[in-house]
Amino acid sequence: xxxxxxxxxxxxxxxxxxxxxxxxxxxxxxxxxxxxxxxxxxxxxxxxxxxxxxxxxxxxxxxxxxxxxxxxxxxxxxxxxxxxxxxxxxxxxxxxxxxxxxxxxxxxxxxxxxxxxxxxxxxxxxxxxxxxxxxxxxxxxxxxxxxxxxxxxx
Amino acid sequence: xxxxxxxxxxxxxxxxxxxxxxxxxxxxxxxxxxxxxxxxxxxxxxxxxxxxxxxxxxxxxxxxxxxxxxxxxxxxxxxxxxxxxxxxxxxxxxxxxxxxxxxxxxxxxxxxxxxxxxxxxxxxxxxxxxxxxxxxxxxxxxxxxxxxxxxxxxxxxxxxxxxxxxxxxxxxxxxxxxxxxxxxxxxxxxxxxxxxxxxxxxxxxxxxxxxxxxxxxxxxxxxxxxxxxxxxxxxxxxxxxxxxxxxxxxxxxxxxxxxxxxxxxxxxxxxxxxxxxxxxxxxxxxxxxxxxxxxxxxxxxxxxxxxxxxxxxxxxxxxxxxxxxxxxxxxxxxxxxxxxxxxxxxxxxxxxxxxxxxxxxxxxxxxxxxxxxx
Amino acid sequence: xxxxxxxxxxxxxxxxxxxxxxxxxxxxxxxxxxxxxxxxxxxxxxxxxxxxxxxxxxxxxxxxxxxxxxxxxxxxxxxxxxxxxxxxxxxxxxxxxxxxxxxxxxxxxxxxxxxxxxxxxxxxxxxxxxxxxxxxxxxxxxxxxxxxxxxxxxxxxxxxxxxxxxxxxxxxxxxxxxxxxxxxxxxxxxxxxxxxxxxxxxxxxxxxxxxxxxxxxxxxxxxxxxxxxxxxxxxxxxxxxxxxxxxxxxxxxxxxxxxxxxxxxxxxxxxxxxxxxxxxxxxxxxxxxxxxxxxxxxxxxxxxxxxxxxxxxxxxxxxxxxxxxxxxxxxxxxxxxxxxxxxxxxxxxxxxxxxxxxxxxxxxxxxxxxxxxx
Numbered sequence: 001x002x003x004x005x006x007x008x009x010x011x012x013x014x015x016x017x018x019x020x021x022x023x024x025x026x027x028x029x030x031x032x033x034x035x036x037x038x039x040x041x042x043x044x045x046x047x048x049x050x051x052x053x054x055x056x057x058x059x060x061x062x063x064x065x066x067x068x069x070x071x072x073x074x075x076x077x078x079x080x081x082x083x084x085x086x087x088x089x090x091x092x093x094x095x096x097x098x099x100x101x102x103x104x105x106x107x108x109x110x111x112x113x114x115x116x117x118x119x120x121x122x123x124x125x126x127x128x129x130x131x132x133x134x135x136x137x138x139x140x141x142x143x144x145x146x147x148x149x150x151x152x153x154x
Numbered sequence: 155x156x157x158x159x160x161x162x163x164x165x166x167x168x169x170x171x172x173x174x175x176x177x178x179x180x181x182x183x184x185x186x187x188x189x190x191x192x193x194x195x196x197x198x199x200x201x202x203x204x205x206x207x208x209x210x211x212x213x214x215x216x217x218x219x220x221x222x223x224x225x226x227x228x229x230x231x232x233x234x235x236x237x238x239x240x241x242x243x244x245x246x247x248x249x250x251x252x253x254x255x256x257x258x259x260x261x262x263x264x265x266x267x268x269x270x271x272x273x274x275x276x277x278x279x280x281x282x283x284x285x286x287x288x289x290x291x292x293x294x295x296x297x298x299x300x301x302x303x304x305x306x307x308x309x310x311x312x313x314x315x316x317x318x319x320x321x322x323x324x325x326x327x328x329x330x331x332x333x334x335x336x337x338x339x340x341x342x343x344x345x346x347x348x349x350x351x352x353x354x355x356x357x358x359x360x361x362x363x364x365x366x367x368x369x370x371x372x373x374x375x376x377x378x379x380x381x382x383x384x385x386x387x388x389x390x391x392x393x394x395x396x397x398x399x400x401x402x403x404x405x406x407x408x409x410x411x412x413x414x415x416x417x418x419x420x421x422x423x424x425x426x427x428x429x430x431x432x433x434x435x436x437x438x439x440x441x442x443x444x445x446x447x448x449x450x451x452x453x454x455x456x457x458x459x460x461x462x463x464x465x466x467x468x469x470x471x472x473x474x475x476x477x478x479x480x481x482x483x484x485x486x487x488x489x490x491x492x493x494x495x496x497x498x499x500x501x502x503x504x505x506x507x508x509x510x511x512x513x514x515x516x517x518x519x520x521x522x523x524x525x526x527x528x
Numbered sequence: 529x530x531x532x533x534x535x536x537x538x539x540x541x542x543x544x545x546x547x548x549x550x551x552x553x554x555x556x557x558x559x560x561x562x563x564x565x566x567x568x569x570x571x572x573x574x575x576x577x578x579x580x581x582x583x584x585x586x587x588x589x590x591x592x593x594x595x596x597x598x599x600x601x602x603x604x605x606x607x608x609x610x611x612x613x614x615x616x617x618x619x620x621x622x623x624x625x626x627x628x629x630x631x632x633x634x635x636x637x638x639x640x641x642x643x644x645x646x647x648x649x650x651x652x653x654x655x656x657x658x659x660x661x662x663x664x665x666x667x668x669x670x671x672x673x674x675x676x677x678x679x680x681x682x683x684x685x686x687x688x689x690x691x692x693x694x695x696x697x698x699x700x701x702x703x704x705x706x707x708x709x710x711x712x713x714x715x716x717x718x719x720x721x722x723x724x725x726x727x728x729x730x731x732x733x734x735x736x737x738x739x740x741x742x743x744x745x746x747x748x749x750x751x752x753x754x755x756x757x758x759x760x761x762x763x764x765x766x767x768x769x770x771x772x773x774x775x776x777x778x779x780x781x782x783x784x785x786x787x788x789x790x791x792x793x794x795x796x797x798x799x800x801x802x803x804x805x806x807x808x809x810x811x812x813x814x815x816x817x818x819x820x821x822x823x824x825x826x827x828x829x830x831x832x833x834x835x836x837x838x839x840x841x842x843x844x845x846x847x848x849x850x851x852x853x854x855x856x857x858x859x860x861x862x863x864x865x866x867x868x869x870x871x872x873x874x875x876x877x878x879x880x881x882x883x884x885x886x887x888x889x890x891x892x893x894x895x896x897x898x899x900x901x902x
Contacts, residue, residue, distance in 0.1 A: 024623075055836065055849055072836055104753075104869050115586075407660065489662060491661060491732050
């Protein structure tokens, strides 16, 4: 599917989505309320058929007080790619899970929880994956400070 | 034996000892020793006791030397299969490596787990060695050269070789370790299952030879070795025996108790130093025994091959040569094949080897009844 | 089958138990901890515990300038370090629109394919050793050694190459590079045939791999698997063919695909990939042009924005995503490692198999733990 057609299809699913065709890959920013529903459509709609989780991560934007979850999706039947973004509040970072749609996201979401502190509602096994279970803090957040890290500034 | 003592000529005795040790020992050394001991006033029981002690010492020496040589042989054979050289630093061609290994094991701390069942824990390695010695006692290395020659030799071997399982179970149970117990149980199941097919194959050889005495089975192979004398059943029987024998000694593709080291470490986890080396010794000697029994039953024991008898090579050279060949094949198995899984191991025995050995037995019975081998 | 009456069923009550395959174990995959719930021999649940070699590489990336980050990628999937370097370098070049000289592209392709060969050779050895065929380990390493020696001549390193840099490669080829590559091609053609002859046809190996750990195509896609794991399940997808990067569209090669998605298929796919890598190398050697091996690059300042690119490493689909604020250091760098997604399917495909099968499945997924933990 063409990039613009893909973005139009997403806009048809959710009018509040903010689409952007300018970057390297077509991007869509979804509001959190509609996030889960749109993702389900993106997965199951045969015209879109985004069945492969290329990458899922998060980016911390402390100035905007959000942590953006970024999903890179690919479609094996059609060969098109889409970047889906959704903001989570930094203060109370919660997102709906998509691990039942893309099984690979199960571990991706655990990693985001571990390193950013975004908890995913409905996730079957929401616990830290890299760090020890009793770790305090979320290292990939920009305000993470650890007395053991010497001399690094941002 | 003539009543008057023969004049003792040393050189003739040495030649006879080298060429026909069995005859030398029973003809010259035996009566001389008997005369000496009875002359000292020991009586028959005393004589028997001294002879038994001497046999034990000689066997121990043999077992130690063989096991040490086998450790080095295994490492060198493995190395050459793997495109490398193996131990070659300690002594020329690594010949002193076993000594280095022994010294290393001797100076290790002898640990016994606190929760272990102490008497059984300490006894387990030795039971394994006892079983090994007992089987070794009836194997003929040359004409008349065995510790003892029982009329029921084969039955004795089948009965006694089961004792090895006891040692493994004792070690696994008394170690107070979940993984040792698992390894020990699994190994015991494996060994007990794989007792059956060899027993049936041995039975077929007995049926064919018409005797249970091990020495007599070898003597009957003077014209032709059982491997071809028994027709295709000889080949089948030997293959079954070799396969099941390898499984009985926890080696080669059937080394699940050792392979547990991927996960656990088997029944001898908690043993260290010399106690551990007793298990290793027992394992190498078991390999020797399986090879020796294969040679005895199918490959003619100490009998030479056809026209090569006129070379005048002594019987024990033939015996050790053949046994070495079979041991090399067993080592070859180990360094070539992947491991089987536990249920595949059991399936192999109960669904494949056991029916085959039954068929083998029936065919040999028919073959013998048809008058072959008389 | 025994007919268990209700009373005897109580007497034979069994318990499930948990077993730990600790971070240290003899397989060469790295520090991975698998906690398994077993019922006898059967695995009911596998819980992988990661993070034993988590070095917070993504955090480190926010502190250093872009060229400094290449060495971090070496240490992720260290068995295909050239390709991991390239995956990172590729996305930075794309973001800046940097044109890499053609010679450098060909060199990158050649070292990537050589790296793939050495990585698969090592995987082959490690996999066979996991299954018990220890000798195959040395054969795999014998071939790998030749490639690694070549890399040492080329860039001075045997494992963490740091050779593919932003703008090209760090050093041009040495004079003996091309003849040695042709030698390697000949060696690997023979070697893969030898591996097939020794291992693929072996009954025990097939019993341990065929039908084990079946991963269906939909699950493979859903889990985000790539490389041989995806292709073994029947999905004909190779980034070098489907989304050709660099000069891969100028080469003729096939993409091997499995049928059933079991361990044997993944194994076959990797062996076949080695053959295809040899094909690519032979063509690259003929086509490589002259010219510079590094673009004239000044400061690396990717324009503000977000970028993603992926590449086919020996293990699968490796992606790099980064967010740039226009400066010399990235704002956020994410390495989407192939092994992370490949391993995530382990709990599902190993449930219901035996303990020994989990080792086989894990080996067939070909994971390098530092790539998972970063």
